[in-house]
Amino acid sequence: MHIDVNNAFLSWSAIWLLKKGYPIDIRTIEAVIGGSESMRHGIVLAKSPIAKKRGVKTAETLREAKRKCHHLKVYPPNYQWYRKMSKAMFHIISKYTPDIEILSIDECFIDYTQVRNLHGDPLVFAHHLKEEIHEQLGFTVNIGIANNKLCAKMASDFEKPDKVHTLWNEEIEEKMYPLEIGDLYGVGKKTAAKLQELGIHTIGALAHADEDFLKKYFKNQTMPLIWKAKGMDDTPVVVVGEERKGISNSTTFAYNLIRTDAILKNLQALVENVCISLRKQEQFAYVVGVTIRDKNFKTYSHQRKLVNASSNSEEIFEVAKELLQEMWNEEPIRLLGVSLTNLTNSCQRQLSLFEPEEQRKTNSELDKVVDQLKKQYGSTIIQKASLVDNNISKKYD
C-alpha cells in the first residue's frame, strides 16, 4: 500500500491556522502555500483543490499562479508543524506494521502481505486506516493498493482526495494504460517530451513500444522504462532508517552576492549547518560538494573526495572554500549550497606526515563542546563570531 497525504502542506497549514483561531479553512478557498517573493523564494509549494481547478501547478512561480487565479491567497510554509503532523501520521501507521518505508514527509509504503492475516481484507483495512488518520489528525489521505510498490504509488494518485484505489495486476490495462505518459512515476518532463516526440503518448503505448526502436534513444534506460509502463516492479518495501546517503543545505539569496567576504560568510554558515547535522547522526563524510547558481540561473558544482572522512567544520570549510574558488568566475551568485556525501559511521584516519594531529584533535573537541552547548541551551547560544548576523538560519532545527 502507498499512503499519501492530500495537498500535504496546504492541509497541514489549514489545520494549524484553524487551531490558532483563523476564521477560514484554507482548503476551501483559492489558496496556496508559497515562499516569500521578496526573498526570491516565490514558488507554489502546495495548492488547494480550487486553485488546482484554476490551473495552478506545484513549483510554478507565485506570479504565474496569481495570474491564473485572481483571488489567490498565499500562506507561508510552517515546516516545524509539518514535521509534527508527519510524525503523528507515521506513528498511527506504525501501529499496524513495522514494514513501513517512509518516502518523504507526506508519504510512505507499507508491506501489507506480512500482516494481512492480522488485519484482514486490504480494502477494508485501508478504509479504516484512512478514517483513523482523518479522525485523529484532521486531514485526508489517499491509499493505493497493488501487487507492488510502483502500482500502489500509481493507484494512490488516481482520484483525490480521501480515496482508496486498487491497481491489481489484472487492472493495469484498464486503469493505467490510458494515462498520459507523464503520469508514469519516474517519467519526468524531459523523458515525457522525448517519448511524445516518438509518438508515444500513453503508458499503454510505452508498454507496447518496440524495444529495439526505443533503445536508440534511451539506451540502458529502455527496459526499466518499459517495465514500469507494464506495471512491473520487484523492489521490496525497505524500512528506511534515520541514516541518509547525503546531507545538503543551500540557500537562494534575496539579492545576488558579489562580494567575496559576504559569499565566504554564507558558505561558512552552510558548512556549519551540514556539519552539525552530520555530527548529530554521528557520521563522517568522504565527499564535500559546493554548488553555485549564477544570476542567469546557470548552476555549477564541484566536489572533492577527502583522504579521511570528516565531520569537522573547520576542515570541511577549508575544502569548501577551495571548491568555490576553483569554479567561481566572479559572476554574481544567486544560490549557494554545500553537500556532504559518501557518509560513513567510522572515522579511521590515515595519519598524515604533514597535518598537525594536535590541531585536528583540538578542532574536533571544539566541535563537540559547541554541539553540546547548542543541544543544551538552543542553537543560538553560541556561534562563530564571523557568522554573527549571518542570514542563513536553520530551518529544520
Add this chain to the structure above:
DNA sequence: TCTGGGGTCCTAGGACCC
C-alpha cells in the same frame, strides 16, 4: 518581484592501473 530546498540515482568521460 520569475524560477525553493532536500534528496536519490544515473551517465559519461577522464585518470589510472595492469
Add this chain to the structure above:
DNA sequence: TCTGGGGTCCTAGGACCC
C-alpha cells in the same frame, strides 16, 4: 602500417521525486 582491453575510481552534470 602508432595508439588493446578490462577494470576501478573520481568528478560534473542531469533527471527525477516530493
